Amino acid sequence: xxxxxxxxxxxxxxxxxxxxxxxxxxxxxxxxxxxxxxxxxxxxxxxxxxxxxxxxxxxxxxxxxxxxxxxxxxxxxxxxxxxxxxxxxxxxxxxxxxxxxxxxxxxxxxxxxxxxxxxxxxxxxxxxxxxxxxxxxxxxxxxxxxxxxxxxxxxxxxxxxxxxxxxxxxxxxxxxxxxxxxxxxxxxxxxxxxxxxxxxxxxxxxxxxxxxxxxxxxxxxxxxxxxxxxxxxxxxxxxxxxxxxxxxxxxxxxxxxxxxxxxxxxxxxxxxxxxxxxxxxxxxxxxxxxxxx
Amino acid sequence: xxxxxxxxxxxxxxxxxxxxxxxxxxxxxxxxxxxxxxxxxxxxxxxxxxxxxxxxxxxxxxxxxxxxxxxxxxxxxxxxxxxxxxxxxxxxxxxxxxxxxxxxxxxxxxxxxxxxxxxxxxxxxxxxxxxxxxxxxxxxxxxxxxxxxxxxxxxxxxxxxxxxxxxxxxxxxxxxxxxxxxxxxxxxxxxxxxxxxxxxxxxxxxxxxxxxxxxxxxxxxxxxxxxxxxxxxxxxxxxxxxxxxxxxxxxxxxxxxxxxxxxxxxxxxxxxxxxxxxxxxxxxxxxxxxxxxxxxxxxxxxxxxxxxx
Numbered sequence: 001x002x003x004x005x006x007x008x009x010x011x012x013x014x015x016x017x018x019x020x021x022x023x024x025x026x027x028x029x030x031x032x033x034x035x036x037x038x039x040x041x042x043x044x045x046x047x048x049x050x051x052x053x054x055x056x057x058x059x060x061x062x063x064x065x066x067x068x069x070x071x072x073x074x075x076x077x078x079x080x081x082x083x084x085x086x087x088x089x090x091x092x093x094x095x096x097x098x099x100x101x102x103x104x105x106x107x108x109x110x111x112x113x114x115x116x117x118x119x120x121x122x123x124x125x126x127x128x129x130x131x132x133x134x135x136x137x138x139x140x141x142x143x144x145x146x147x148x149x150x151x152x153x154x155x156x157x158x159x160x161x162x163x164x165x166x167x168x169x170x171x172x173x174x175x176x177x178x179x180x181x182x183x184x185x186x187x188x189x190x191x192x193x194x195x196x197x198x199x200x201x202x203x204x205x206x207x208x209x210x211x212x213x214x215x216x217x218x219x220x221x222x223x224x225x226x227x228x229x230x231x232x233x234x235x236x237x238x239x240x241x242x243x244x245x246x247x248x249x250x251x252x253x254x255x256x257x258x259x260x261x262x263x264x265x266x267x268x269x270x271x272x273x274x275x276x277x278x279x280x281x282x283x284x285x286x287x288x289x290x291x292x293x
Numbered sequence: 294x295x296x297x298x299x300x301x302x303x304x305x306x307x308x309x310x311x312x313x314x315x316x317x318x319x320x321x322x323x324x325x326x327x328x329x330x331x332x333x334x335x336x337x338x339x340x341x342x343x344x345x346x347x348x349x350x351x352x353x354x355x356x357x358x359x360x361x362x363x364x365x366x367x368x369x370x371x372x373x374x375x376x377x378x379x380x381x382x383x384x385x386x387x388x389x390x391x392x393x394x395x396x397x398x399x400x401x402x403x404x405x406x407x408x409x410x411x412x413x414x415x416x417x418x419x420x421x422x423x424x425x426x427x428x429x430x431x432x433x434x435x436x437x438x439x440x441x442x443x444x445x446x447x448x449x450x451x452x453x454x455x456x457x458x459x460x461x462x463x464x465x466x467x468x469x470x471x472x473x474x475x476x477x478x479x480x481x482x483x484x485x486x487x488x489x490x491x492x493x494x495x496x497x498x499x500x501x502x503x504x505x506x507x508x509x510x511x512x513x514x515x516x517x518x519x520x521x522x523x524x525x526x527x528x529x530x531x532x533x534x535x536x537x538x539x540x541x542x543x544x545x546x547x548x549x550x551x552x553x554x555x556x557x558x559x560x561x562x563x564x565x566x567x568x569x570x571x572x573x574x575x576x577x578x579x580x581x582x583x584x585x586x587x588x589x590x591x592x593x594x595x596x597x598x599x600x601x602x
Contacts, residue, residue: 015493022495026401029394033469034417036462040424040432047435094325102319103326114590116329121516121586122579123523125550126336129575132557133339154332161329185311187318215425218525218550222557244427244526251431251530259435266428273423 041270048263056264060230061246065257070265073246075232076145076225077214080242083149084156084213089206091153092160096202099161100168101190120158127155128222136223143224146236151223152216156209163205167198167287200287207280211273217244243269340579343572350566356573362536362547364570365556371570373577375536379453379546380578383528386457386542387464387521392514395468396503399510402469403476404498415470422466430530433459438531447543451533454542459527464517471516475509476502512589519585523578525550549578 059069095112103109131151141147171194179189195202226241227249233240243265250262348356351371359372398418402411438455442448448455479502487497503510533545534555547555553571561567 015496019493019495022498023401023405026397026405029397030401030406030414033394033398033421033462033465034414037417037421037424039436040428043432043436044428091325091328094322095329098319098322098326102322109326112326112329115333117590118583118586119329119332121519121582122336123520123525123550123582125523125525125553126340126575126579128557129553129572130332130336130339133343133572134335137563157329157332161326185315187315211423215423215427217425217427218529218554221554224557244425247431248427248526248530251427251434259431262431263435266431269425270428273425277420277423 044263044266044270047260048265048267051260051264052267057268061228061241061249065255065261068250068261070243070246070268072229072232073241073243073265074268076240076242076245079145079233079236079240080149080152080220081210081214083146083236084153084210085206087150088153088157088160088209092157092206092209093164093202095157095161096164096168097190097195100165101186101194116158116161120162124155124216125218125222127151128219130154131219131223141237143226143239144237145233145240147223148220148225148240148242149236151219152213155216155219156213159209159212160205163208164198164202167201167205168194170201171197197290200283200290204280204284204287207276207283211276211280214273214276215244215269217248220245221248243272336579340572340576343569344576347566347569347573350569351573360538362552364567365559365561369566373549373574375538376547376549376552376574377577378538379532379536380522380528380548380550382453382540382542382546383457383460383524383532383548384518384521386454387461387524388514388518390458390461391465391468391517391521395465395513395517396472396510398465398469399472399476399513400498400503402473404494404502418466418469421462422470424463426463426524426526427530429459429463430456430527433527433531441543445543449533449543449545451531451535451545452543453532453546456528456530456532457542459531460521460524463524463527464520467520468513468517471513472506472510475506475513478509479505508592508595512593515585515589515592519582519589522585523550523582525554529554549574553578 055067056069057074058071059067060071061073062068099109099112103112128151131147131154135141135147135150136143139147141150175193175197176189179193184192220242225245226239227245229239229241231238247262247265247269250258250265253259356371356373358374359370360374361370361372362375363370398414402414406414433455437458438448438450438452441452441455442450483501483505484497487501488494492501528548529551532548532551534547534551535545536547536552537544539546552574556567556571
């Protein structure tokens with residue numbers, strides 16, 4: 001087939017131009033995504049930064065903007081995280097151990113696995129409905145911080161299980177066989193060999209799931225977190241509020257002053273989440289380098 | 294392990310005790326794993342059981358085909374379509390924002406970006422994915438909506454467009470990272486074959502790599518859209534609480550999730566039909582997201598089989 005060299009050169013040039021255009025388009029999309037992140041954070045810092053001071057962190061909510069603070073919300077979130085950690089971490093890690101070390105590749109664990117991945121896709125508000133019906137009503141916990149914590153624990157359980165399984169899987173099989181060769185039983189091997197080397201990876205997953213629980217709002221509204229409360233919980237059965245709930249309350253008021261307050265609250269929430277993630281990333285790096293070395 | 298226990302022969306009391314302990318430990322671990330099944334069972338039991346109370350008073354036909362949703366004031370009407378329509382509008386807008394941009398980011402990361410660029414871009418996307426939804430709601434209300442109102446003056450304070458855009462931003466990282474995974478699992482030999490035929494890199498990307506990864510990409514799309522369906526706080530804050538069937542994205546609407554929040558915040562007495570609407574609406578939401586997730590998993594599994602040689 002004869003093709004005029006000028007024509008083929010033109011086609012080549014055009015397709016190279018399209019190539020450059022396409023590449024630029026993809027790059028622009030990517031950097032736009034990142035620009036939006038900066039826009040979002042910039043907007044919030046711009047509106048909320050002036051409201052940040054010690055008084056904001058140590059005061060109870062108030063009708064008066066200048067006196068309103070986050071004390072109840074911070075303490076409520078701390079209580080919630082404590083309950084989530086107490087409940088979801090042991091159960092989640094034990095479930096992960098079972099799936100990785102004990103019940104591998106059976107029909108039962110296939111079923112468990114499918115079930116866990118389906119649970120991870122259930123909208124968080126549905127967990128709120130579950131908590132409302134089971135913890136708040138059937139078990140008569142009422143609008144207590146315990147009911148809220150347990151609801152969030154169920155919500156993050158799949159996340160903890162999945163990440164703990166990955167950490168356990170990353171422990172080289174040789175460690176296990178060496179332990180068995182020394183006469184250790186299955187549980188001794190799991191407890192003294194596998195878990196210690198998987199620990200940083202497990203912790204990373206735990207922290208990331210706690211930071212997910214920390215930002216959840218919808219399920220807490222369902223199980224009755226209070227939007228206005230001037231006390232901190234003294235027992236698991238007390239009423240409570242939480243950081244995202246307080247932010248939601250302020251953001252949904254029509255007055256602009258309260259919206260600025262919401263922005264200040266968001267800064268506090270984001271700083272806490274950022275610190276938690278920084279710890280998680282630090283642990284992950286150590287975990288990876290230990291596995292390599 | 295003590296030295297003592299290793300000395301004992303099989304059948305000695307301490308070995309027997311060890312065996313009982315091991316059996317007991319395995320059972321306990323199994324129970325922990327089983328808790329996830331109880332959670333699923335609990336969700337199904339609560340949604341179906343409580344919805345039954347609702348359907349004792351409202352016929353399922355009226356619920357699923359009615360076009361007026363006014364359960365909280367007279368005359369009461371229980372047609373769920375306005376809520377489903379409102380949610381669908383949010384999902385469509387979010388999809389228009391997130392799917393093309395997310396796929397382009399996925400292509401950029403898997404086909405073009407250098408390792409250094411990836412190292413910079415990925416953490417930012419992770420941060421974007423980790424921002425709580427309440428923050429996106431605030432962003433929609435205080436930034437996106439005012440901008441929209443400046444561009445299109447007839448935009449209402451609460452509108453579907455603003456909420457849909459931020460939900461799109463929210464699911465963007467998910468689309469990007471899942472479709473990057475799908476693209477990366479396409480064997481390099483397919484790309485090299487394309488280059489050997491003289492194709493340029495965009496031709497290779499769009500006519501070889503993307504089609505080869507299409508099942509992974511579609512499953513990523515479905516999963517992301519299913520998240521948009523269940524999204525609550527951004528739409529509660531920014532999309533409004535006026536359930537209506539409309540195609541105008543500049544109007545206030547209400548999604549299924551926002552309705553659930555509205556009812557649970559109010560003081561609806563337990564045991565009334567208004568209270569049970571919570572569960573009926575949640576059941577619809579759960580049915581939609583659950584079938585989407587199942588579909589995504591099915592598609593995903595099929596594509597795995599193709600390349601696992």
